[in-house]
Amino acid sequence: MDFDLTESERRFRDDLRDFLDRNLPLEWRSRHPKEPWTDERRDLARRWQAKLAEGRYVALDWPKEWGGREASLAERIIVQTELIRARAPRIIGHVGLDLVGPALIEHGTDAQKKRFLENMRTSRELWCQGFSEPNAGSDLGGLRTRAVLEGDHYVVSGQKVWTSVAEVADWCFLLARTNTDVKKHAGISALLVDMKQPGIDVRPLRQLTGEAEFNEVFFDNVRVPKENVVGRPGDGWKIAMGILAHERGPMWAFMFHGYMTEDLSQLLALAKRRGLDRDPVFRQRLARAHGDIEIMRLLGCRSLTAESRGEHLGPRTSLEKLFGSELSQRVRELAMDVLGNEALVGLDDERAAWEGRWLRFYLFSRADTIMGGTSEVQRTVIAHQLLGLPR
Numbered sequence: 059m060d061f062d063l064t065e066s067e068r069r070f071r072d073d074l075r076d077f078l079d080r081n082l083p084l085e086w087r088s089r090h091p092k093e094p095w096t097d098e099r100r101d102l103a104r105r106w107q108a109k110l111a112e113g114r115y116v117a118l119d120w121p122k123e124w125g126g127r128e129a130s131l132a133e134r135i136i137v138q139t140e141l142i143r144a145r146a147p148r149i150i151g152h153v154g155l156d157l158v159g160p161a162l163i164e165h166g167t168d169a170q171k172k173r174f175l176e177n178m179r180t181s182r183e184l185w186c187q188g189f190s191e192p193n194a195g196s197d198l199g200g201l202r203t204r205a206v207l208e209g210d211h212y213v214v215s216g217q218k219v220w221t222s223v224a225e226v227a228d229w230c231f232l233l234a235r236t237n238t239d240v241k242k243h244a245g246i247s248a249l250l251v252d253m254k255q256p257g258i259d260v261r262p263l264r265q266l267t268g269e270a271e272f273n274e275v276f277f278d279n280v281r282v283p284k285e286n287v288v289g290r291p292g293d294g295w296k297i298a299m300g301i302l303a304h305e306r307g308p309m310w311a312f313m314f315h316g317y318m319t320e321d322l323s324q325l326l327a328l329a330k331r332r333g334l335d336r337d338p339v340f341r342q343r344l345a346r347a348h349g350d351i352e353i354m355r356l357l358g359c360r361s362l363t364a365e366s367r368g369e370h371l372g373p374r375t376s377l378e379k380l381f382g383s384e385l386s387q388r389v390r391e392l393a394m395d396v397l398g399n400e401a402l403v404g405l406d407d408e409r410a411a412w413e414g415r416w417l418r419f420y421l422f423s424r425a426d427t428i429m430g431g432t433s434e435v436q437r438t439v440i441a442h443q444l445l446g447l448p449r
């Protein structure tokens with residue numbers, strides 16, 4: 059099995075490196091590829107996405123007529139890896155680019171594509187994903203937000219939760235129940251909802267880290283034109299499952315690999331400064347982390363190879379999500395142990411090691427095994443669909 063870049067992939071990577079050298083000023087680069095959002099960082103990230111869009115280095119998998127490159131998975135992974143390596147600002151329009159855009163391209167009308175795709179690509183408009191509800195997360199099919207057709211509008215009422223970036227989003231890709239007379243999955247529709255209108259109340263949820271990166275969103279008789287349904291009414295479940303498949307898989311594997319590689323190199327330096335590089339227990343744990351990070355990369359390469367052979371990745375992507383998210387937690391727990399008592403220094407205390415990043419990443423890593431499908435759900439998929447065990 060050959061995991062090296064092909065000649066054309068190498069050229070593609072070199073062109074990208076050249077683009078980054080010319081367009082990513084030093085002062086735009088982050089201290090870590092996964093810095094938390096601040097207002098300033100968001101502004102910068104919007105400008106950065108617009109710059110990437112000029113070079114057609116976002117929405118790579120979209121059709122050329124909509125500003126994409128119809129790029130291969132390998133090329134998309136090269137871009138993601140190089141952006142992490144260069145410490146470029148995080149992609150702020152991820153929900154639009156990776157989830158809503160592909161859904162519109164596959165199921166949307168021409169009018170929807172014309173209205174939304176270019177603004178999504180350039181980050182002129184930001185999107186959030188309104189799926190989860192207080193009683194519908196893993197069991198998304200049980201969602202209760204209602205959209206009732208009245209004339210030429212749907213009237214939406216209900217509550218969403220954990221909605222990332224809703225506080226700044228212009229639009230929401232919303233799942234709502236439009237029919238209660240059919241089986242629960244068949245009654246769900248996907249709606250494009252303007253977030254800047256009366257009846258929408260966005261309430262930030264403060265996380266363990268002190269930041270508020272996601273929200274509760276309340277809809278009270280919100281009017282949505284009926285031409286803003288994606289696909290046909292009742293297609294929402296099918297469309298959502300297609301979207302969620304985008305969240306997992308080799309892109310995850312290489313993203314985690316990028317972040318973990320960065321963290322481990324910082325961690326090694328920290329362990330050396332504290333003389334823990336001679337401690338037999340820490341040496342074992344650091345060596346294991348290095349091995350696991352390499353396994354993460356190889357899992358990604360394996361899926362990439364399968365994909366290039368035209369194989370359907372399907373449930374195998376659950377392995378990457380499960381392994382990567384749990385690895386992220388192990389590495390961050392190891393960092394806390396290397397820090398010892400110093401891990402107790404408060405997040406905003408100027409004495410906190412690495413400007414508080416270790417503690418912040420450690421606290422945030424609890425989310426890794428929840429977002430995009432919990433570890434229990436991934437294990438159930440693996441048990442049932444890969445191992446053939448009964449439900």
Ligand SMILES: Cc1cc2nc3c(=O)[nH]c(=O)nc-3n(C[C@H](O)[C@H](O)[C@H](O)COP(=O)(O)OP(=O)(O)OC[C@H]3O[C@@H](n4cnc5c(N)ncnc54)[C@H](O)[C@@H]3O)c2cc1C
Pocket residue numbers: 186187188189190191192193194195196197219220221222223272425426428429430431432433434435438
């Ligand atoms: C950082 C972050 C960002 C997010 N962003 C968004 C967003 O932008 N938009 C959005 O819609 N949602 C978002 N979510 C929500 C996310 O999709 C849900 O948290 C996730 O689907 C789990 O649902 P839940 O929180 O309701 O937990 P539940 O489904 O209630 O699960 C609770 C516990 O029960 C377990 N469990 C549930 N069902 C089973 C089962 N069948 N078998 C075994 N165990 C089970 C779970 O593993 C978990 O441990 C985000 C979450 C996080 C952490």
